Amino acid sequence: EIVLTQSPGTLSLSPGERATLSCRASQSISSNYLAWYRQKAGQAPRLLIYGASSRATGTPDRFSGSGSGTDFTLTISRLEPEDLAVYYCQQYGSSPTSFGQGTKLEIK
Amino acid sequence: EVQLLESGGDLLQPGGSLRLSCVGSGFSFNNYAMNWVRQAPGKGLEWVSGISGGGATKNYADSVKGRLTISRDNSKNTVYLQMNNLRADDTAVYYCAKDPNTSGRTDYFDSWGQGTLVTVSS
Numbered sequence: 001e002i003v004l005t006q007s008p009g010t011l012s013l014s015p016g017e018r019a020t021l022s023c024r025a026s027q028s029i030s031s032n033y034l035a036w037y038r039q040k041a042g043q044a045p046r047l048l049i050y051g052a053s054s055r056a057t058g059t060p061d062r063f064s065g066s067g068s069g070t071d072f073t074l075t076i077s078r079l080e081p082e083d084l085a086v087y088y089c090q091q092y093g094s095s096p097t098s099f100g101q102g103t104k105l106e107i108k
Numbered sequence: 109e110v111q112l113l114e115s116g117g118d119l120l121q122p123g124g125s126l127r128l129s130c131v132g133s134g135f136s137f138n139n140y141a142m143n144w145v146r147q148a149p150g151k152g153l154e155w156v157s158g159i160s161g162g163g164a165t166k167n168y169a170d171s172v173k174g175r176l177t178i179s180r181d182n183s184k185n186t187v188y189l190q191m192n193n194l195r196a197d198d199t200a201v202y203y204c205a206k207d208p209n210t211s212g213r214t215d216y217f218d219s220w221g222q223g224t225l226v227t228v229s230s
Contacts, residue, residue: 035217037217044203044222045220047216047218050208056218090153090216092215095167095213096167096169099153099154102153
């Protein structure tokens with residue numbers, strides 16, 4: 001099973017700043033099959049990015065995904081208060097699919 | 109609009125059984141694989157099981173093999189998770205999640221339900 005390690009564990013930034021979240025895999029992810037989700041408190045996760053860099057329907061263009069192989073990044077270009085959440089990466093290139101442990105994004 | 113509505117969560121004792129249901133609407137249910145993903149209190153996400161659009165292919169996480177069974181009834185737009193011999197570490201919110209494809213190969217999850225809580229405790 002592929003293990004995903006997200007960093008940092010917690011990120012505290014101010015509105016308007018840029019956030020960079022990392023997801024590192026224990027082995028190369030086939031076809032860059034890497035997705036990102038946002039989970040606000042008390043809510044279900046919501047898909048943001050799939051295929052490492054494709055935005056899901058409704059995802060603002062402030063969100064961008066990049067990376068390949070074992071190293072992937074989610075960038076939020078201009079933070080808004082609503083971005084307060086936990087962000088998870090998921091690999092679906094190898095079975096079984098697996099998630100990272102999450103990065104908590106705090107808005108100052 | 110895609111909607112997924114789970115039900116069936118409950119409080120039960122170790123060794124007990126439970127069946128979760130998830131009704132889908134707003135899409136052609138039989139054309140998409142469906143999955144269950146769980147989240148223990150204060151913890152991250154764990155994929156549990158998936159089933160192809162036609163129901164022929166089923167996959168399970170090692171942690172639940174032999175105890176949980178996924179099935180679907182496309183005439184009712186419903187996917188089920190039969191949970192047997194439950195343990196304390198099965199305690200979690202169970203989410204129903206839609207796959208963007210029909211095959212039994214699990215992809216990403218483009219829609220999620222609101223979740224149903226299963227608590228296993230003596």
